Amino acid sequence: MSQILNGRGVRAAFDADGVHLDRSDQRVDIPLAAVREVRAAQARAVDIVLTDGVTHRVEGGNPTATAAFAAALTAALPEQRDPAGSRLVTSSANRRAGFGDWWPLAAAALVVVGYLAYAVWVAATHGARVLGVVVGLLPLGLGLFGLGTTVQETFRRILLSRRGITVLAHAVGTTGKRSVVFEYTDTEGRTHTYACRRRMPATQLSYDPLKPKRAVHALSLPLAVAKAVVLFVGCAVWLVVGVVMVFGLLW
Known part of the structure; x- marks a missing residue:
C-alpha cells in the first residue's frame, strides 16, 4: 500500500x-x-x-x-x-519549473484571449454572425481533440512496433460502462494496467520497455492502418466544418 x-x-x-x-x-x-x-x-x-x-x-x-x-x-x-x-x-x-513546463498553459491562454477578442469583433461588426462563431466551437473542438488523440495513438503504435515487448494481459475489472481494465507485468516484475474496449478475458499488449506504462493492444497492420485513416478523415471533416463556421466570414 x-x-x-x-x-x-x-x-x-x-x-x-x-x-x-x-x-x-x-x-x-x-x-x-x-x-x-x-x-x-x-x-x-x-x-x-x-x-x-x-x-x-x-x-x-x-x-x-x-x-x-x-x-x-x-x-x-x-x-x-x-x-x-x-x-x-x-x-x-529536482529540476525547477521552466518555460517548458508552463508554455502549453500560456499558449492555451493566448488562444482563449484571441478567440474572445475575435468573437467580440464579430458581434460588433456582423451582429448575428457571432452565433456561428460560438456554435462552431463544437465541431472545431471535436476535430482538434480527435486529431490530437489519433496522432498520439498512431505515434505510440509506430514506436511500439519497433521496440515494444508483447505480453498477455488479463482482465481484472472495468472502468466506466465500456472499458475493460487489463493487467500486465513487465520484465522487471512490476504490474501495470491498461484500459480498452476489448471485452475478453485476456488480450495481447505491446508495451514500451523504456516506459512500461505506455502500451497498446494488438491489432493487425491492415486494421491499424484502416482505423487511423478513418479517424484522420473524420477529424478532418469536423475541423473543416468548425473552421468554416468560426472563420468563414473572413474569406
Missing part, C-alpha cells in the same frame, strides 16, 4: 523502495529500514524519525490525510531496521 501526503512546499510518498520527499528543488529518498518511527506530531504535521535520531517533518496536510499517512507508513515499516539512519538517505536536485 502507498499513500501521498501533500504538505506545504513538500510532497511525501512511500512505496516498497522507501519514503520519498519531493520539494521544489530537492528530492530526498529514505529507505524504510532507516525509519525508526513515524509520529503525527501535530494535527497537520508528520515527523519521520530515522534510526539515528534525524527527523524529517512534513507540514500542511489536512488532519485526516496526515493521520492516515502516518498510520499507513508505520504499518509498512519492516521489522529489521538499519541503525545507519541518515547515512542511508540519498538526495538529488
Whole structure:
C-alpha cells in the first residue's frame, strides 16, 4: 500500500523502495529500514524519525490525510531496521519549473484571449454572425481533440512496433460502462494496467520497455492502418466544418 501526503512546499510518498520527499528543488529518498518511527506530531504535521535520531517533518496536510499517512507508513515499516539512519538517505536536485513546463498553459491562454477578442469583433461588426462563431466551437473542438488523440495513438503504435515487448494481459475489472481494465507485468516484475474496449478475458499488449506504462493492444497492420485513416478523415471533416463556421466570414 502507498499513500501521498501533500504538505506545504513538500510532497511525501512511500512505496516498497522507501519514503520519498519531493520539494521544489530537492528530492530526498529514505529507505524504510532507516525509519525508526513515524509520529503525527501535530494535527497537520508528520515527523519521520530515522534510526539515528534525524527527523524529517512534513507540514500542511489536512488532519485526516496526515493521520492516515502516518498510520499507513508505520504499518509498512519492516521489522529489521538499519541503525545507519541518515547515512542511508540519498538526495538529488529536482529540476525547477521552466518555460517548458508552463508554455502549453500560456499558449492555451493566448488562444482563449484571441478567440474572445475575435468573437467580440464579430458581434460588433456582423451582429448575428457571432452565433456561428460560438456554435462552431463544437465541431472545431471535436476535430482538434480527435486529431490530437489519433496522432498520439498512431505515434505510440509506430514506436511500439519497433521496440515494444508483447505480453498477455488479463482482465481484472472495468472502468466506466465500456472499458475493460487489463493487467500486465513487465520484465522487471512490476504490474501495470491498461484500459480498452476489448471485452475478453485476456488480450495481447505491446508495451514500451523504456516506459512500461505506455502500451497498446494488438491489432493487425491492415486494421491499424484502416482505423487511423478513418479517424484522420473524420477529424478532418469536423475541423473543416468548425473552421468554416468560426472563420468563414473572413474569406
